[in-house]
Amino acid sequence: MIDLIVLVVTTFVLGLLGLTVVSRNGQYLINKLFAVLTAMAILWGIANYSTNHVTGYEQQLFANKLSLFIGFLLIQTMWFLSIYFPKKIDERKIQRRVSFFVTITLLILTLFTDKIVNSVVYVPTKKITDIITGELFYVYVLAAAIFFGLLVYNFYTTYRAKELDSLQRQQIKYASMGLLFSFVWVMLVAAVIPSITNNWEISKFGSVGTLFMVAFISFSIVRYKLFDIKTVVVRGFVYTITTTVLVTIYSGISLPIKNYLVQANVGAYTSTITEIVLLGMFGVSFYPLKLYFDRVTTKYFFRDHYNVQEVLKTINTILSVSVDLDKMLHRVGGILKKTLLIEHCAFIIDEDQITGQIRYINVGKSVSKVSLPQGIDKLFRGRNVVIVDQLKDEGVEQELKKYLVFQSIAVLVKLRGVEEHGHVENQGYIILSDKKSGKGFSGQDEKMLDILSGQLAVAAENLIHLDEIVHFNIKLQDEVTDATKQLKVKNKKLQELDETKDEFVSMASHQLRTPLTSIKGYLSMVLDGDTGELKPAQKQFLDQAYMSTQRMVYLIADLLNLSRLKTGKFVITPQPTNLAGMIEGEIHQIEETAKSRGHKVSFMCDPSIPDLMLDDMKTRQVIMNFIDNAIYYTPEGGKIQVFLEQKDGKAIFKVSDNGIGVAKEDQKELFAKFYRAGNARKARPDGTGLGLYMAKMVIDAEGGDLLFSSEEGKGSTFGFSFDINQLKPQ
Known part of the structure; x- marks a missing residue:
């Protein structure tokens, strides 16, 4: 037996x-x-x-x-x-x-x-x-x-x-x-x-x-x-022991009860019910008893057992919310210590592979800083986790193994970064000590560390870049602050120079306006025949001189108005003004210039437009600027149309040409001070960029609306409109 x-x-x-x-x-x-x-x-x-x-x-x-x-x-x-x-x-x-x-x-x-x-x-x-x-x-x-x-x-x-x-x-x-x-x-x-x-x-x-x-x-x-197969064997042992214990208990209880029932001559129905109750007790008792043996076997055989997915999930949560590299590594190190039951772990993070700058983080008991020898990467050979006990006792591995054992390193994990252009950057290493129990590292440990190596490498790289951005922002802010201080000093000097310039421009404009007025007046008298009849050639030369004088007068007026704008002395002096007569007078003044360039100037006017309360001098200057621009920015033989019409209760003035037009990218800035479009600078290098700026200032101050449309190479339309009811003389 x-x-x-x-x-x-x-x-x-x-x-x-x-x-x-x-x-x-x-x-x-x-x-x-x-x-x-x-x-x-x-x-x-x-x-x-x-x-x-x-x-x-x-x-x-x-x-x-x-x-x-x-x-x-x-x-x-x-x-x-x-x-x-x-x-x-x-x-x-x-x-x-x-x-x-x-x-x-x-x-x-x-x-x-x-x-x-x-x-x-x-x-x-x-x-x-x-x-x-x-x-x-x-x-x-x-x-x-x-x-x-x-x-x-x-x-x-x-x-x-x-x-x-x-x-x-x-x-x-x-x-x-x-x-x-x-x-x-x-x-x-x-x-x-x-x-x-x-x-x-x-x-x-x-x-x-x-x-x-x-x-x-x-x-x-x-x-x-x-x-x-440790897990399979131990858990199988648990099921075997559980079943054996229950069968023994069941047999020990059921056999005496059966003998008693036989001796008591109890019926088949009662025996069946008894059997069912005993089997029910057997089934109900199995799971609690199994849990008990599971706890016992876990205590003695699986002290270092853990759920890989749960550990990685916890670490991933830390990686996803961390913004400080040191704090993140300390928290991850704490989890590794608790999970793997080790004395300490350390992280070597390669912050700058060009300068060789590294960051060393130790978690656990205080140990001296570990330095890794040259050629340590030879141990990995395509893997991320090296268990020192499993290294060979020959060649390079033997030498490196002795060094790692001397440094109390049990496991070395390479942090592999993201692959770029076929090359994977090494972000550093995780260093683990031996387990407190003296047991070796299992395949489960190696698998978990292998998965962690990639995740931690990416997180560390991201936080290194974040640190670089933060430090760059701080440095940039300091530089911006310093540059701002310098700019404020320079700006103050420029403002002082600008004020000096404005004073000079204002003084020069006043000083030039008086002789120019005299020159213009005498030229007008000579052209009108007050000094005798002029020959055609003489008249032509004097006309050119008069027009140039007129342009100088307008330029000086612009400079004076600009100066007044800055000093707050720019004032509109409205008076009843006949727009039709004003426009005809300005057209008459530029007729000779237009003819000399082969332009055809036409004027279409609605005579029913009443007088409006406008600043005569400034409005005249705007009209002359629009017509003058049409003449100079239209190639020879061009067509210039001047309109004065009434529509929807508004007096509308427009000057249209078929000239060079304005490029789309220049149109937004066209009415800015001193701004000139690229093609305009080529066509007329002597322009100041003040005419359109002052035109906008004047029309806005008089309560009107500026009109503008253009297409490069096809021509432009400039003008303004005034509400007749608002500007009618009272």
Whole structure:
């Protein structure tokens, strides 16, 4: 009965372990080999059990032969696993060829001859079958011992290999111990001791040896992440324990109740109800009991367990709302400390890759500032997370590993920035110390840190740029403030110069106006024939002189008006004014100039327009400016039309030409002081840019509206309009 219980337990545990490993990462050869090993162990246990429980001589003989052969295959599977565990070191081609030859030979000798097992004898008093060994039985033992030696040799050479990291060394240490203890137990209990004592009763406990393998490999899974199935194994164990406890409790309660019901001769209906109640209690109790075992296993096996998504979500929230780089890194460092259960962590942020300026942030216990050696990037090779324990003990990695261990660095995470033009900028590193528990960093830790590396790199880069912008704004504000002070000083000087200029312009204009008036008056008298009849040539020259004098008078008037505007002395003096007569007089004055340029000037007038209260001198100046501009900005042979019309209660004056027009980009600024359009400067370089500005000032002051439309290359229309009712003389 004991050997059956042992068989059932080992079969269940080995089967569960093998299926879990192969279903978790079935694509890896090592996982497949381990699954084969567990299958061989189960088959050998069944064969070993059947040697003492089958009937009939032939069946007993075959069961013992099969048990020995499967036992040899189990040893060979262990040996084959030693070649590839924890990773393949070299080919071992000779071993594999010898293994194939020996396996075939032993298959033939064991199953089809009596050279290994000669016969069997059933001993009724012991209820076992004794084996009568053949003359080559010790050849079988020797072959098994040789493969055991190769197994030990492979594990030893693999353990000493430089390619392995410390975590893999721990895995191979405990897994090999489990396999070796199992092998020794099986060989001693199932073969050596029975053959020496000629008593095979002890062989039925051979399958107990497989429990050594289960114990050591389970420890390696939980402690050193063997096959990366810790969570699956532990949670499976929880379900098994929960179910076992409930079944035990259910059996302990239900059996006495059933016996009582039978003795009390209770009906079938009552028995059924009782069964349903008990099953209900079983179902209701399962989940609370499972939660209890979950808490227990979490406490002892998953102290460092955490939800990756929840941690990353919390960190992402911090990254999205942070505006200060130091505070953000301290908060993220605090979460990493709490989540990974480490002593401290630090951040090295490359703020300026050109100048080499870095920022170092330490979170946790006070430690000296860590500096990373040259060539540290060689450790990453396309990955973002380097676990120092997993570095190789050879070459450059060995040297860097020694330095990192000396600096108490357990994990190094590269902060990879955004890829631009095929190049990824390194934003810095995260440095993590060892865990407080002394455990290594898991695949879950590595995955979480790998995701975090990209997110934190982008956030750090953004905040570095934000800091640059803030500092730039502060610097710019200081420069603007300084420049403003300088501008105020210069502006004050300019204002003083401008006032001096205005005073000079005002004084010069007054001084020039008197002689120009005299010159204009004398020229007018000569042209009117007061000094005698003029020859045509003389009249032409004097007309030109008179027009130039008139322009000078208007220019001086503009300068005086501009000066008055600045000093607040610009005053409109309204008086009854006949617009038609005023316009005709101005046209008459420029007729000769228009003819000399080949222009045709026409005037269309509505005689019903009444006199209006306007400033005669200033309005005349505006009219002359519009007509004068039409003449000078229209190419020779142009057409100039002057209109004075009444429409909708308004007196409207317009001057239209087919001249050079005004470009669209110049039209908004055309009436600004001293502004001149580009094509106007080319056509008439001597202009001042005051005529239209003063025209707008005058028309606005008189309560009128300025009219303007133009298209470059096709001509312009300038004018004004006045509300007749508002400006009628009272």
